[in-house]
Amino acid sequence: MKKIDNWLKNNTYHHSDFSDIKKMVEEKEKRNLTISLCIPTLNEAKTIGKEVVIFKSELMNRYPLVDERVVIDSGSHDETIKIAANFGADTYLASEILPNLEDRRGKGENLWKAIYQLKGDIIVYVDADIKNIHPRFVYGLVGPLIYRNEVQYVKAFYDRPLASSTGIRPSGGGRVTEILTRPLFSIFFPELSAIIQPLSGEYAVRRDIFEAISFPIGYGVETSHLIDVYMKLGLDAFAQTDLDQRVHRNQETRSLGKMSFGILQTFFNRLEHYGMTTQMPEFHKILRQFQARDNEFELIESEIVEFERPPMISIPEYIKK
Numbered sequence: 001m002k003k004i005d006n007w008l009k010n011n012t013y014h015h016s017d018f019s020d021i022k023k024m025v026e027e028k029e030k031r032n033l034t035i036s037l038c039i040p041t042l043n044e045a046k047t048i049g050k051e052v053v054i055f056k057s058e059l060m061n062r063y064p065l066v067d068e069r070v071v072i073d074s075g076s077h078d079e080t081i082k083i084a085a086n087f088g089a090d091t092y093l094a095s096e097i098l099p100n101l102e103d104r105r106g107k108g109e110n111l112w113k114a115i116y117q118l119k120g121d122i123i124v125y126v127d128a129d130i131k132n133i134h135p136r137f138v139y140g141l142v143g144p145l146i147y148r149n150e151v152q153y154v155k156a157f158y159d160r161p162l163a164s165s166t167g168i169r170p171s172g173g174g175r176v177t178e179i180l181t182r183p184l185f186s187i188f189f190p191e192l193s194a195i196i197q198p199l200s201g202e203y204a205v206r207r208d209i210f211e212a213i214s215f216p217i218g219y220g221v222e223t224s225h226l227i228d229v230y231m232k233l234g235l236d237a238f239a240q241t242d243l244d245q246r247v248h249r250n251q252e253t254r255s256l257g258k259m260s261f262g263i264l265q266t267f268f269n270r271l272e273h274y275g276m277t278t279q280m281p282e283f284h285k286i287l288r289q290f291q292a293r294d295n296e297f298e299l300i301e302s303e304i305v306e307f308e309r310p311p312m313i314s315i316p317e318y319i320k321k
Helices: 002-011 021-030 044-061 081-085 107-117 138-149 175-188 190-193 221-233 253-274 316-320
Strands: 010-013 035-041 069-072 090-093 122-125 153-159 162-164 165-168 204-205 237-243 286-293 295-304
Touching: 002 010, 002 190, 002 237, 010 138, 010 316, 021 044, 021 138, 021 295, 035 044, 035 081, 035 107, 044 069, 044 081, 044 138, 069 081, 069 107, 081 090, 107 122, 107 221, 107 316, 122 138, 122 286, 138 153, 138 295, 175 253, 204 221, 221 253, 253 286, 253 295
Parallel strands: 010 237, 035 069, 035 122, 069 090, 153 237
Antiparallel strands: 122 204, 153 204, 162 165, 286 295
């Protein structure tokens, strides 16, 4: 498709395109922009300290690119919050933000509440489990938003070697993207298939875009973002940046099954919302999987409900704030 070819040429970057951070700070200040960094966490004590330190030293102290750096935690049982706070991050429990609302658990909940808690015109989300963290995970994503007013949402993509007990395996990762999300996009939203890693956890977005859309609290949050922004603004609102490599821990296949189950719920809800299908049946919320134990197969049932938070702009406390 010619539209996709043109978009890939004009809206795909490499992080080195924005390596002149001093120049980027000058442009940011010229445009009177503020940037907030959110790191959503759940039991990430092994990696959160390094992320907080690097972002503070390089992107706040050395170059004032980031105006605030916040960790929003889902209720970790390890030392995640303590470590992040000790290294100078502002830390919050998601359950303590907008406490009058019923408590929900999930990464999407943290991302949604970040809109309320953070002040920046641009919000950058970076996952907390990155073993090779580097400032490019931020400056590579905010660059297109600083220099191009028409860009609203920037996604990361990268090579994804997986960390294992025997070291780094140079292939793998992105399995749910290639097996599930990319085929669905190719059928129903073919232009979105131009986004190389739609489920990446690193992206930057303008506040006024995110405050106006709803947020699934769980696995479907990134998928819903892409569809909703695309339906409102089209492909030209997006850009993507190559961050070279992201080293992270591996997830077992059963966990990826849960992720896929949640994404499918969100995806079909979006098709119905936009009138692309009718008479959708009521979704069953129990995922059944099997695990071999000795000579028997154990049935494991998981309830996965993709509850959605409404657009933040509709929340009275946010309007007042």
